[in-house]
Amino acid sequence: MTRYCFTSRVRPDRLDEYRRAHAAVWPDMLEALRDSGWRNYSLYLSQDGLLVGHFESEDYPAAQEAMAATEVNGRWQAAMSEFFVDSGNPDEGFVLLEEVFHLEDQLAAAGLSTTPTGD
Template sequence: MNRYCFCLQVKPDRLDEYVERHRDVWPDMQAALRDSGWHNYSLFLRDDGLLIGYVEADDLEAAQQAMAATEVNERWQAQMTDFFTGIDGRPPDESFLLLREIFHLTPAKD
């Protein structure tokens, strides 16, 4: 399983609403993510709007394409697009700035 980390920028004046939207992510959206190959997916938000995402997938591009083919993702992305800066009207899930992994602590071998 590959690990991916990405960042996006949430508009500072929309932080509270963005957080609120993620308190109750639609069950069908969560199911679609799982079914599309997204695993161990987390979002972290800094007070200035820097959003860091972490996800594990066999192939992130394939997982993104599988999500893009779902109706629920289309609805979700349409609602999320206005929360972000610097994405030029593209859906947020097509605007990830992927970060290069430079260290990973592996489990100790007994």
């Protein structure tokens, strides 16, 4: 499983609406994400509209292609497009970031336990 992180930009005047939309994502969208191979998916939003997403996938291009093929994704992207600074399909505008540190990977590489040792 590979970890991915991306950024995008939500319009600052639409932050509250964006938060509300993501407080109760449509059940068929949740199922489509799950069934398309998106795992451990989270979104983080700053007060200036910076959106940071993190997820895991066995194959990101395949997961994105599988989502694009679903009917619900088209409806969801159309509904979400008004919230983003850049026009177009929001999930095609991700800027993927390079992972430069992961604690558990480095603990394992150093032969150290990932479980806290206590006091």
